[in-house]
Amino acid sequence: MSLEKLVEISNRYGSDLEYVIAGGGNTSWKNDEIMYVKGSGTELGTITGDGFVKVDLSRLDAIWSKSYSEDVDKREEEVLEDLMASRFPSEMKKRPSVETLLHALLPFSYVVHTHPALVNGITCSRQGKDAIDRLFGKKAIWVPVTNPGYILAKEVKDEIEKNTAGGNDFPQMIFLQNHGVFVSGNSEEEVDGIYKEIFDAIRPEVGSFPAGKEIPVEADSILAVESIVKSSLDDSLTVSGFANQDILDMARSEKDFAPLDLAFTPDHIVYYGFKPLYAQSLETLADGIAAYKEENGVNPRLAVIKDLGAFAFNSTATQNEKSRLLFLDDVKVAVYTASFGGYQFMPEDQINFIRNWEVEQYRASLSR
Ligand SMILES: [Zn+2]
CATH class of the missing domain: 3.40.225.10 (Class II aldolase/adducin N-terminal domain)
Known part of the structure; x- marks a missing residue:
């Protein structure tokens, strides 16, 4: 069962303070029609199947072809309404993660979004973008700091389209300035492998490590x-x-x-x-x-x-x-x-x- 697998992966990443702390981060699993995404107010380390919200991907996809109000606050409200409407009837008491739209954009079964300190050492630094470009090239995209929700998802969508239009593979690492990283893959092993690649590439770049004790x-x-x-x-x-x-x-x-x-x-x-x-x-x-x-x-x-x-x-x-x-x-x-x-x-x-x-x-x- 994929939801079970998703719970297992989420608990594993969520219990590791190197990746996320408290309610930070979110995960999802999808097939062609539906997605299970972490609900707001849950924590990855302790989440159970019930903590995920089942949403309809075709309804989320429809958001991209709709036009919304020019007024920023109004638009966020409208998008939130559509986001809530993508829930299946059994899910009406839950609230999907604010990053649901972004999860839906990524054409891979598993998405594991975390906030590792090691990664944020780059995303919160002055030469962050250069470092990501140098270490990962076209395998990664860098997203400048952006309002969460619709704007963030839109920004990522545009960056991905730019990247893939150049004939590159779909980027499986998305680095968000002053925030964290989205990793996606079609299996648990693939996701783990990409995280390992990220950590292995960054560690040798670090001149001095934080005090442990x-x-x-x-x-x-x-x-x-x-x-x-x-x-x-x-x-x-x-x-x-x-x-x-x-x-x-x-x-x-x-x-x-x-x-x-x-x-x-x-x-x-x-x-x-x-x-x-x-x-x-x-x-x-x-x-x-x-x-x-x-x-x-x-x-x-x-x-x-x-x-x-x-x-x-x-x-x-x-x-x-x-x-x-x-x-x-x-x-x-x-x-x-x-x-x-x-x-x-x-x-x-x-x-x-x-x-x-x-x-x-x-x-x-x-x-x-
Ligand atoms: Zn986040």
Whole structure:
């Protein structure tokens, strides 16, 4: 059974922190008529058959020949409506992944979309496009940072058409700037093989690898941060503290902190906010929080304090754990980008788009 196989592949990739964390990534399986695609609010590591949404490929295909409103918001609404209408009657309680249209475009049985830190070390770097062109040539396409949903799928569609019009094979690697990679193949082995090819090609290019080992944060520091956070923000918040050598190095000064100052990918925004707070010391944390709120109009969800480490603050320990994993991922990405011309954050308009994006918020609310 192919759905069973899809669940198996999804659980395997989803349980490997090298590929995806928390609700990140999505997968699908299709034949000529139907596709099973990951539902919103599910996590690949634990997804079951019920977490996938069965959609009608001919209805999704019809989206490309329809004309939609010129107004961006209105158009997204209309496309979303058509996307929802592609569900089979048994699926009406589920919501297909926002990347469903993109999955449907790829003429392979399996699509496994992930956000590996190693890959994002390239997609979030200044020379990312050059590196992908050099390493993979026509086997891959590079998609500049784009609004998720219809626009992203359209951009990929155009790039693929350009690529195949030149007589090239259909690209089975699609690299999305400041986001991740889509790999497609007609079997599990083919997908695994392409991922291996990607990792094997990138690793030798890396000059310095991220720090692996976590360094414990003293309980006293965590308590001190918690009391400041509770009095400055919300009494119900709970704090978790963590560190490694890279975090401590980048926390030395405002300047060293620059590569961590804004978000690299949508996942980072969803799980700990678009911008971590940097503080020189515990003593300046309360003022830092006040200034952050004033400047950004939202509460910070994660602070990095010189000599102490990183502190995630959310309402639950589960949320803190997700923030921790995603921030550790962010730090890894920052380290990898040094081998590819240096870091490049998501553009500010994209950050705002994601911050305001109803669908992402829906996902975040479900993953809490
Ligand atoms: Zn993604």
